[in-house]
Amino acid sequence: MNIIFACISPHPPIILPSVCSPEDRAQVKNTIDEMFRGIAKWIYENLGPETPWHISQFCGAISWKLQHIPDTPVETLEKGLKIGKEVGLKYVYMGNVPGHQAENTYCPKCGTLAINRVNYMIHRHDKEGKCPKCGGDLNLILK
Numbered sequence: 001m002n003i004i005f006a007c008i009s010p011h012p013p014i015i016l017p018s019v020c021s022p023e024d025r026a027q028v029k030n031t032i033d034e035m036f037r038g039i040a041k042w043i044y045e046n047l048g049p050e051t052p053w054h055i056s057q058f059c060g061a062i063s064w065k066l067q068h069i070p071d072t073p074v075e076t077l078e079k080g081l082k083i084g085k086e087v088g089l090k091y092v093y094m095g096n097v098p099g100h101q102a103e104n105t106y107c108p109k110c111g112t113l114a115i116n117r118v119n120y121m122i123h124r125h126d127k128e129g130k131c132p133k134c135g136g137d138l139n140l141i142l143k
Contacts, residue, residue, distance in 0.1 A: 040087035056095035109136035
């Protein structure tokens with residue numbers, strides 16, 4: 001069975017450093033790390049390592065009623081990306097961070113750029129779902 005889309009919600013907790021003590025900030029950081037690890041492990045164990053995981057930034061500027069809430073720090077998203085890869089997920093992406101390299105698809109075997117994404121523009125370098133360098137399977141659904 002191919003998984004077309006998987007979504008886990010709610011959004012990671014929003015960290016407001018100005019209202020937390022240093023001890024509370026450390027606890028929140030540990031909680032976020034544990035949350036990312038738990039989600040990544042669940043995806044790996046239940047859906048498989050080829051299942052894409054998109055970690056999206058909350059962006060107040062594009063929200064109707066939540067414009068006063070700060071954006072999710074990119075560092076938080078990068079931590080989730082790193083944890084997902086450590087757990088063994090092959091395709092972990094960051095969303096709502098235009099131009100970040102984690103929007104792209106890289107070959108899990110050799111690391112070559114296979115699909116370049118900027119916002120909603122996509123430039124494919126793959127060869128019918130295979131890595132352009134090593135020929136590794138990119139697990140793309142091309143139908």
